[in-house]
Amino acid sequence: MAATTRSAVRSLPKYLLLIVILFWVFMPLYFLFAVSITPDGTTLDGLQPPPAVTGDNYEFVLTGQYVIWPALINSIIVTVGATVIAMVIAVPAAYALSHLRHKRSGRGTYLGFFVLRSVPPVALVLPLYIIFSGLGLLNTLHGLVFALIPLALPYSIWTLRVFFDAIPREVEEAASVDGAGTFRTFFSVVLPIATPGIAATSALAALQVYVDYIVVATLAGPATLTYPVYVTGFQQDYLALVGPLAAASLIGTLPMIAIFAFSQRYMRRLATAGIH
Amino acid sequence: MTERTSTIPFGRRTDTIAIVTQGKFPRRPSLGSRNSTGKYWFFLLPAAAVVLLLIVAPLGYTAYLSLRHYDLTRGINEFVGFENFAEILSGGDPEFVASLLRTLLYVVVVIAFDFVLGMTQALLLFSMRPATAKVFRILFMLPILIIPTASAVFWRTIMWSPPNEQFLRTLGLDHLVSPPLGDPQLALWAIIITVIWAWSPWVFLLLSGGLDALDRSVIEASTVDGASYFQRLRHIILPLMKPVIFVTLSFKAVDSFLSFPFVWVMTQGGPGGSTHLMSTYIYEQAFKFLNYGYGSALAIVMLVISSALSVGAVLYWNRTQGKEL
Numbered sequence: 001m002a003a004t005t006r007s008a009v010r011s012l013p014k015y016l017l018l019i020v021i022l023f024w025v026f027m028p029l030y031f032l033f034a035v036s037i038t039p040d041g042t043t044l045d046g047l048q049p050p051p052a053v054t055g056d057n058y059e060f061v062l063t064g065q066y067v068i069w070p071a072l073i074n075s076i077i078v079t080v081g082a083t084v085i086a087m088v089i090a091v092p093a094a095y096a097l098s099h100l101r102h103k104r105s106g107r108g109t110y111l112g113f114f115v116l117r118s119v120p121p122v123a124l125v126l127p128l129y130i131i132f133s134g135l136g137l138l139n140t141l142h143g144l145v146f147a148l149i150p151l152a153l154p155y156s157i158w159t160l161r162v163f164f165d166a167i168p169r170e171v172e173e174a175a176s177v178d179g180a181g182t183f184r185t186f187f188s189v190v191l192p193i194a195t196p197g198i199a200a201t202s203a204l205a206a207l208q209v210y211v212d213y214i215v216v217a218t219l220a221g222p223a224t225l226t227y228p229v230y231v232t233g234f235q236q237d238y239l240a241l242v243g244p245l246a247a248a249s250l251i252g253t254l255p256m257i258a259i260f261a262f263s264q265r266y267m268r269r270l271a272t273a274g275i276h
Numbered sequence: 277m278t279e280r281t282s283t284i285p286f287g288r289r290t291d292t293i294a295i296v297t298q299g300k301f302p303r304r305p306s307l308g309s310r311n312s313t314g315k316y317w318f319f320l321l322p323a324a325a326v327v328l329l330l331i332v333a334p335l336g337y338t339a340y341l342s343l344r345h346y347d348l349t350r351g352i353n354e355f356v357g358f359e360n361f362a363e364i365l366s367g368g369d370p371e372f373v374a375s376l377l378r379t380l381l382y383v384v385v386v387i388a389f390d391f392v393l394g395m396t397q398a399l400l401l402f403s404m405r406p407a408t409a410k411v412f413r414i415l416f417m418l419p420i421l422i423i424p425t426a427s428a429v430f431w432r433t434i435m436w437s438p439p440n441e442q443f444l445r446t447l448g449l450d451h452l453v454s455p456p457l458g459d460p461q462l463a464l465w466a467i468i469i470t471v472i473w474a475w476s477p478w479v480f481l482l483l484s485g486g487l488d489a490l491d492r493s494v495i496e497a498s499t500v501d502g503a504s505y506f507q508r509l510r511h512i513i514l515p516l517m518k519p520v521i522f523v524t525l526s527f528k529a530v531d532s533f534l535s536f537p538f539v540w541v542m543t544q545g546g547p548g549g550s551t552h553l554m555s556t557y558i559y560e561q562a563f564k565f566l567n568y569g570y571g572s573a574l575a576i577v578m579l580v581i582s583s584a585l586s587v588g589a590v591l592y593w594n595r596t597q598g599k600e601l
Contacts, residue, residue: 018400021393021396022415024473025419026415028430029418031435031442043439047446092319092320092323093323095319115586116331117586118533118582118583119331120555120558120578120582121536122534122575123334126571126572127335127337127572128334130337131337149326150327186319213425231426232428234433235429235432242430242433249426253422253423256422257421260421
């Protein structure tokens with residue numbers, strides 16, 4: 001009895017901390033949800049329950065004049081396009097860097113990709129805007145795909161190498177003794193083993209492309225804007241529409257949930273991915 | 277030069293030679309043999325081509341523009357050498373210097389809060405039973421499921437701005453504090469709170485993943501020795517976590533240094549330029565004032581600073597850990 005009381009007292013700070021953190025996480029989420037089901041023009045009174053409940057906001061963004069669909073479809077096209085191209089390029093590069101990691105030049109190249117991550121996006125979109133306007137690539141989806149690849153590529157190469165490093169060299173050597181050339185070894189032996197890591201990295205690369213704002217906001221036009229730019233339209237063009245904004249924000253989480261559900265199994269390995 | 281050829285590859289080479297000479301039959305060289313690493317450079321060609329085309333070439337164009345007065349509002353486009361840089365480096369643009377210092381403050385504050393919050397969440401999770409931890413992992417990460425710009429607009433319109441200002445209202449501060457996004461003293465802090473809410477779960481997820489990868493028996497052994505919780509934290513858990521913490525925070529630092537969308541969506545740098553980070557200041561120069569030449573010069577300065585910081589992080593890591601990233 002005394003022991004349980006003592007342990008309850010000792011874990012009291014832990015529970016208090018947990019409550020504070022849950023409040024911090026959920027208070028804004030509550031308002032996001034509450035506003036999305038409250039008629040437009042109503043101001044919620046703090047944590048008091050909404051005075052009236054409606055589905056109008058969802059109906060507005062699903063069927064109204066400022067619907068989500070074009071932006072959502074653009075987002076999917078652009079995200080899949082840029083991620084697939086980036087991965088097709090990143091996978092062989094990361095494989096090579098894994099083999100070259102004992103060489104000074106190989107390590108230098110690897111560090112180069114880390115430094116590429118720190119290139120400011122603003123330093124890229126500025127020239128791309130001028131170049132794209134000359135080439136007629138502004139306001140096109142393929143133009144966006146090109147411009148988004150640099151967001152995913154250095155990160156993917158950096159992360160993927162860890163998964164190739166984890167493949168025992170003996171596996172590859174056995175394949176080569178059996179007469180498989182470098183390319184056959186890569187495609188039929190290495191790639192199948194590395195698939196989980198490639199899948200996880202693709203998911204997180206896709207996430208970075210999906211949430212991008214600066215590239216799309218600069219290079220896209222009304223017909224090609226993606227979801228993250230679309231949601232900002234509610235505050236400029238439709239100033240009072242906080243209800244539809246909240247509804248659109250919540251619908252925009254669905255692709256994120258899909259990506260996370262897919263990559264969740266690999267999260268732990270990705271956490272230690274930068275470390276060798 | 278001699279050092280490079282005689283260090284690690286030498287050991288491998290003798291091994292291979294030994295194997296080859298012991299065997300009776302001539303063999304294909306194995307993948308680890310000395311002539312074979314060259315072919316891997318071939319696998320890097322596509323990446324090199326894309327980096328050249330989509331990153332290096334545009335940056336080269338930025339560098340070219342930075343040497344010009346290219347200003348669409350004044351209708352000029354002429355070569356001026358290093359005049360833009362002279363203006364920046366001589367302190368001729370105090371707003372840029374202020375945005376640079378503000379960016380550094382922003383990075384430090386965001387990282388500090390992300391780390392304290394993320395580490396607390398990760399440690400709480402670590403002390404739970406696996407099934408409970410699984411639930412709380414999802415609860416804690418919920419904010420990152422919302423697209424950052426959606427979080428930014430939502431916080432701006434619903435949490436900070438009247439008539440909603442629900443953040444202040446819930447805490448009972450709405451009569452004491454003026455609407456923060458309209459107040460030059462408070463606007464940056466309102467943005468920082470938003471950023472921490474929206475994007476800190478990344479730090480939590482990475483730290484929690486690192487914590488779970490630790491060997492629990494070492495930590496449990498120290499409990500038996502009678503070490504208090506904070507002693508264990510300080511002498512066992514944090515030292516073991518050091519690599520994960522360093523990598524997580526340095527990635528986060530780079531991202532925060534380049535941060536653009538929250539400030540741009542919530543205030544566009546206002547009120548009175550009080551929330552401009554480097555990214556937003558440069559973006560405004562280029563795309564609002566259409567001063568591409570000067571904006572390019574600023575972008576080059578920012579590129580140099582951020583590259584130097586990230587190279588510095590790598591070198592620091594190699595030196596202190598004696599390990600190569």
